[in-house]
Amino acid sequence: MPEPPWLASGSRTDRARFKDGRAANRVRSDNAVSEGARSTATPAEPQTPGSRAWRDAVIACAVVGVLVTALVRIDVTLPWIGHLGSALVSVLFLYVPLWFAARRNEDLRDYGFRSEPVGRGLATAAIAIAVIVPLFALGFFGFYEIACHSETLSRLAPHKMCSHYGGLAAVHAPRFVLFEATPPLPGTVSAEWCVVQWLVVGLPEELFFRGFLLRKLEARFPPKRRWLGGGVGLALVLSAVAFALIHLPKDGDPRALATFFPGLLFGWMRSATGSILASTVTHGASNILARTLELAVSR
Numbered sequence: 001m002p003e004p005p006w007l008a009s010g011s012r013t014d015r016a017r018f019k020d021g022r023a024a025n026r027v028r029s030d031n032a033v034s035e036g037a038r039s040t041a042t043p044a045e046p047q048t049p050g051s052r053a054w055r056d057a058v059i060a061c062a063v064v065g066v067l068v069t070a071l072v073r074i075d076v077t078l079p080w081i082g083h084l085g086s087a088l089v090s091v092l093f094l095y096v097p098l099w100f101a102a103r104r105n106e107d108l109r110d111y112g113f114r115s116e117p118v119g120r121g122l123a124t125a126a127i128a129i130a131v132i133v134p135l136f137a138l139g140f141f142g143f144y145e146i147a148c149h150s151e152t153l154s155r156l157a158p159h160k161m162c163s164h165y166g167g168l169a170a171v172h173a174p175r176f177v178l179f180e181a182t183p184p185l186p187g188t189v190s191a192e193w194c195v196v197q198w199l200v201v202g203l204p205e206e207l208f209f210r211g212f213l214l215r216k217l218e219a220r221f222p223p224k225r226r227w228l229g230g231g232v233g234l235a236l237v238l239s240a241v242a243f244a245l246i247h248l249p250k251d252g253d254p255r256a257l258a259t260f261f262p263g264l265l266f267g268w269m270r271s272a273t274g275s276i277l278a279s280t281v282t283h284g285a286s287n288i289l290a291r292t293l294e295l296a297v298s299r
Contacts, residue, residue, distance in 0.1 A: 053219035056104070060096055060213065061242050067092055069249040079182070082196075093204035097212040111211035112276040121277035124269055128282045133289060140293050141168060158255070166299040174295035187295055189288070198284030205243070206280045209263070210270035214239040223271070230272030240264045262286060 071092065074085035081087050097111050108114075115121065147153040148162035157165075180190040217238050223231030240263030247256035266279035 050220045053216040056100055057213055057216040057220070060100065060208075060216075064092060064096060064208070065246065065249075068246055072250045077182075087200070090200050090204040093208040097207055100212065108207075108211075111207060111215055112270050112274060113207055113211055114275050115277050116275060117273065118277070121273050121275050122281070124273055124278040125281035125285075128265065128269070128278070129285050132282070132286065136286075136289060137293060140290075141297070144297060156255075158253075161294075164298040166297055168297075170299060171296050174292055187298070189292055189295065193291075194284070194288050197287040198280065201287060202280045202283035203276075206266065206270070206276040206283055209239055209243045209246075210267050210279050211276045213242060214267050214270055218271070226271075227268070228272060230268035230270075232268070236264060236267045236271070239267050 068089050071085045071088045074088065076084040078084055097108065097113075100106070101108055101111065144157065144161070144165050145168065147157045148165045148167075154162045175185075175188045177185070177188050177190045178192065180192045181188075184190075184193075214235060217235035218231060218233075221234040221238070223233035223235060225232050240260045243263035243266075244257045244260035247259050248254070250256075262283070266283055269278040269282065270276055272278075
């Protein structure tokens with residue numbers, strides 16, 4: 001603002017007062033503009049627990065998917081370890097929940113890594129196994145009886161399975177041994193291999209997919225309804241989808257996507273009991289059952 005004409009003939013003191021007043025007006029104007037900007041700015045919304053849990057789930061699935069795809073390519077077998085790539089995948093499934101638990105100030109018990117309630121968990125697993133064994137066996141024999149006697153449908157069976165299929169008349173009990181031979185003896189199931197299915201395969205997968213992932217997903221998508229105590233909703237479906245997809249990289253076989261359905265059962269068990277005990281026991285038993293039936297019909 002220019003000086004007014006009357007100030008030209010004024011004293012030095014009048015000119016100083018005028019300049020001080022003009023400076024003060026400028027400061028007040030700048031403050032008013034700043035306050036207005038602050039009042040019109042949209043405040044940042046705080047991150048909700050559900051959105052943070054969803055972000056954790058997405059990041060964990062992406063990282064695990066990439067690493068599993070690379071690790072299963074490691075085709076090295078070591079004494080006492082077996083297939084190195086598969087062993088590293090199991091370590092990964094254990095490490096990721098540990099990392100997030102430490103970062104989020106959570107405990108593995110929050111992810112269902114506990115045995116309590118033991119009675120309910122074992123009873124749930126026992127009932128599930130009692131239902132699964134006859135149903136799966138009937139479906140298994142029925143599928144191969146139909147598929148392996150049809151040139152077209154035989155393509156749906158695993159590679160070379162129909163060439164080894166002996167039919168119902170050739171069903172026999174596999175030989176049971178205590179320790180796994182290297183290489184494995186044909187037609188045998190070892191106690192060591194069964195223990196591996198529970199502790200090295202089932203437990204790490206259940207901790208990651210049902211313990212960690214399902215808990216994070218349920219924080220973002222709470223179950224709309226419950227059936228026999230277990231939550232049923234989008235979180236359960238998404239965890240089962242992730243479980244099915246993680247089985248693709250090893251062989252690239254789309255039939256591995258059928259693991260979506262046991263994934264639903266295992267997730268329901270975790271939600272109903274609050275522990276991964278029942279799902280781990282059932283997971284390992286299912287792997288053992290599938291292997292036993294495969295050997296029972298192989299020539």
